[in-house]
Each structure stands twice: as C-alpha cells, then as structure tokens.
Amino acid sequence: MxxxxxxxxxxxxxxxxxxxxxxxxxxxxxxxxxxxxxxxxxxxxxxxxxxxxxxxxxxxxxxxxxxxxxxxxxxxxxxxxxxxxxxxxxxxxxxxxxxxxxxxxxxxxxxxxxxxxxxxxxxxxxxxxxxxxxxxxxxxxxxxxxxxxxxxxxxxxxDNLVQQVSHKEIKTFGQEGKNVLLYDCGCKNSIITNLLDRGVKVTRVPWDFDFNKVDFDAVLFSNGPGNPEVYTSLIEKAKELIKTEKPILGICLGHQILSIAAGATTYKMPYGHRGQNQPVMEGQSNKCYITSQNHGFAVNDENLCEGWSTWFKNLNDNTNEGFRHKSKDILSVQFHPEAKPGPVDTTFIFDEFINAINKISKLTRS
The missing domain is CATH 3.50.30.20 (Carbamoyl-phosphate synthase small subunit, N-terminal domain)
Structure with missing residues (x-):
C-alpha cells in the first residue's frame, strides 16, 4: 500500500x-x-x-x-x-x-x-x-x-480577517419561529444547525450589517479569525445592542467582541487553546465540562463593567471562558458549545439562549 x-x-x-x-x-x-x-x-x-x-x-x-x-x-x-x-x-x-x-x-x-x-x-x-x-x-x-x-x-x-471570511449577502435559514440575527464573523455551519434544531429562524448577516434595517428577536455574534481589537465597528454595534433588551449570545470571537463592548480587554495568548479537550468550570455550580476550543486571544475579565459576572473559567490556566450579564439575557462563551469536532457537553448554552428568547417574547405579549 x-x-x-x-x-x-x-x-x-x-x-x-x-x-x-x-x-x-x-x-x-x-x-x-x-x-x-x-x-x-x-x-x-x-x-x-x-x-x-x-x-x-x-x-x-x-x-x-x-x-x-x-x-x-x-x-x-x-x-x-x-x-x-x-x-x-x-x-x-x-x-x-x-x-x-x-x-x-x-x-x-x-x-x-x-x-x-x-x-x-x-x-x-x-x-x-x-x-x-x-x-x-x-x-x-x-x-x-x-x-x-x-x-x-x-x-x-x-488584518481585518473577518471582512475576508464573512458572507457578503444576507441569507435566511428556516421559515418559522423567532428570528435570530446572526452576525457572521466567520460562522461555523454547526452554530446555524444548533439554532435551527431548536425551532428558530436564523438571519445570517455580514459582519458590518446595520441591525436597524431588520426586525429580530435576538442576536448572536459568531466565531471568527483574528485580533478582536481590530474590529472596532463591530464592537460599537455590540455596545449599542447591549443597551437593548434583546437576548444576545457570543461564541469565541463573538465572546471577545462582547467582552470589549462590556469594558474588558483582550490579550494574545502564548500559544492559545486549539483542541477538543479543554476543561472549563461553571462558577455557580462548580460543574466541569470538556469543551472544543480554537482561539489565540483571551479576555481579561478583571475590568468588566458593573453588572457583569464571570461564568466559566479554564481549569488548565484559569483564563476566562465565559461571562453573563446579571440582569439582562446576555450570555457569552469562549469555547464552542456546538463542538464539531469535539464533545457536546455544553450544547445547553443554546437551550439557555432560546429560553431567554421565549421569555422575552412572553413578557412582550403580556
């Protein structure tokens, strides 16, 4: 052979x-x-x-x-x-x-x-x-x-790598359900699949899209390449969206974008986390999850603005792996809950996001 x-x-x-x-x-x-x-x-x-x-x-x-x-x-x-x-x-x-x-x-x-x-x-x-x-x-x-x-x-x-990998056209996936506005910073297909599996409609938009042009129920900032501090216009959009009552989820680069918008800083790691066996611990429950990760930058959560709390920590090097807002439905994780490849221990992140969307919808109707 x-x-x-x-x-x-x-x-x-x-x-x-x-x-x-x-x-x-x-x-x-x-x-x-x-x-x-x-x-x-x-x-x-x-x-x-x-x-x-x-x-x-x-x-x-x-x-x-x-x-x-x-x-x-x-x-x-x-x-x-x-x-x-x-x-x-x-x-x-x-x-x-x-x-x-x-x-x-x-x-x-x-x-x-x-x-x-x-x-x-x-x-x-x-x-x-x-x-x-x-x-x-x-x-x-x-x-x-x-x-x-x-x-x-x-x-x-x-370089602005997000500009190079983001789809240039708006595309909608699914026909029914609440509309999730997905900022495509280099989005993996599995993120879209996980949302569709939970009964929502997904509108994938370019990284520089003006969210005021469409009606939506929630926002997701996707994974993507590069140095998060390069994407200043995207950070400004995140700051504006944080002021609303819309549920927001950030994944990987999206987590870093939301972190900067929330007052934190980011830094380049010596060699990053790239693999499928990174252990993280949830702060409130002390539960440990094995996660898939792919990032070379990390969040310094010591200077998060008031109203935010650390959600996950990496058990290997104690770096930040997630945070959430104390009163708003804003969730953000550094790891990949959609996996592909890797363990699916943390797909419940998507469930929490969808539950937040449904909760806001019920409050709006009442």
Missing amino acids: NLYGNTKKARLVLENMQSFEGKLIGYPHSSSGEVVFNTGMTGYPETISDPSYKGQIQCITYPLVGNYGVPVSKSDPRETLLESDKIHLHGIIISDYSVEYSHSTGIESLSSWLYANKVPGLYDIDTRMLTKTLRENGTMLGKIIVDDNDLEFYDPNT
Whole structure:
C-alpha cells in the first residue's frame, strides 16, 4: 500500500529561522501565516474547514491524518459535515499522511481537497518537536516554501480577517419561529444547525450589517479569525445592542467582541487553546465540562463593567471562558458549545439562549 504518494520536498521556516523539511501534499505553492498547533485526535475535515483558521498554518499533533478522507461539501449547513464551503487556513503540517482513506462519507483524499482549495500541506514533519517549539516560544509566523519560492512572513493578526471570511449577502435559514440575527464573523455551519434544531429562524448577516434595517428577536455574534481589537465597528454595534433588551449570545470571537463592548480587554495568548479537550468550570455550580476550543486571544475579565459576572473559567490556566450579564439575557462563551469536532457537553448554552428568547417574547405579549 502506498501510504504517501508524493515525495516532492518542501519546508516550513519559522520566524526564528528554525526549519523543518518534509514532503508536499495539496497545492504546490509557497504560503505564509501564523503557525499554530491543534491537539484534536479526530475531526480534521471540520477543523480545516473552520473559518477561524484564516491566515494560519495549522500543525496537527495527532500523528496519522487523512485515513478517513473528506466528505462532500454542501451549501446547506443542515446537510454538510464541513464547517464552511472552503478551506480558509494557509497550510497544514502533519506527521504521517495516509493517501488511502476509508469512510462511508469520504469522497476524496485530504491532499486532493487541499489542492482544490489551493492550500499546501507538509507531511513527514516532526510535529512533536514543532509543537514543543511553539509551546516554549509561543506561536510564531512561518512559511511553507515550495521549489525555493521564498516569500515574506505574514502576520494575519494585523488584518481585518473577518471582512475576508464573512458572507457578503444576507441569507435566511428556516421559515418559522423567532428570528435570530446572526452576525457572521466567520460562522461555523454547526452554530446555524444548533439554532435551527431548536425551532428558530436564523438571519445570517455580514459582519458590518446595520441591525436597524431588520426586525429580530435576538442576536448572536459568531466565531471568527483574528485580533478582536481590530474590529472596532463591530464592537460599537455590540455596545449599542447591549443597551437593548434583546437576548444576545457570543461564541469565541463573538465572546471577545462582547467582552470589549462590556469594558474588558483582550490579550494574545502564548500559544492559545486549539483542541477538543479543554476543561472549563461553571462558577455557580462548580460543574466541569470538556469543551472544543480554537482561539489565540483571551479576555481579561478583571475590568468588566458593573453588572457583569464571570461564568466559566479554564481549569488548565484559569483564563476566562465565559461571562453573563446579571440582569439582562446576555450570555457569552469562549469555547464552542456546538463542538464539531469535539464533545457536546455544553450544547445547553443554546437551550439557555432560546429560553431567554421565549421569555422575552412572553413578557412582550403580556
């Protein structure tokens, strides 16, 4: 069995000039971005199709990747197993690659999927050493160099990445139920699916949409890529919405946007949380949940404005994982309650959000 196929050599060069030579899969061109690592053991199609990875080169720490192929991409979030309709990251780094794949949903190899999306990948890399380097030194800029076609290092955190991944057109999902205005900052399909499964209508709007133009019952700020402090206009919209009585939910980048709007600050983490086994504790109940996470920035909740309280903390490093308003129906979490990939321990976050919408609706009618 040919486990590899392509033996064309290429290399990853970090900004500290440390170099890792490997073999190429995917698209044969050089690429640059921020090098990060993900510790998930499964779910590489969902992870790679997550728009939150825009501008990043992802090192997958699990040793064997590609063995169950890639499922078909569909435009309807309810029918696809992928989290978006394209790959947004700038490259992947893996240890062992399997050309042969076997799964009931697999229709193509990982390499062919990368090629179709013009994304390069490297295998036969010492990912343990690379991950150790990133843990000890923090995430670094890096570049995949193919055929000695060198290029400049690229820092994605200085750009408006949300503008690049957000859908440009308004689209409505579902026909009945309360209308959730979904600010698409790079929204995963599974967030839409979780809302639809709970009987609401979802209106997905671009990141810079004027919410005064439509009627809605609640707001959700989605996940997405980049430095939250870059998105000043989105933060201003969040500040305006906080003043209303509409239920609001923030997820991942949406959590950071709401945090800044609520008076908190954010900071870049040394190497972030990217994986499917991050433990968080709910402050009131002291219950622990295992969560899926993908973020390189975190919230400093020490300077939240009065009226807000910390909801979740990370049990590994005590960083903020969520907060809520003490009197309004505003919920916000750093982790991904929709998972995909990862555990679904915290899907109750969506239930709380829907319950808040229904409660406000009953009060309005009375």
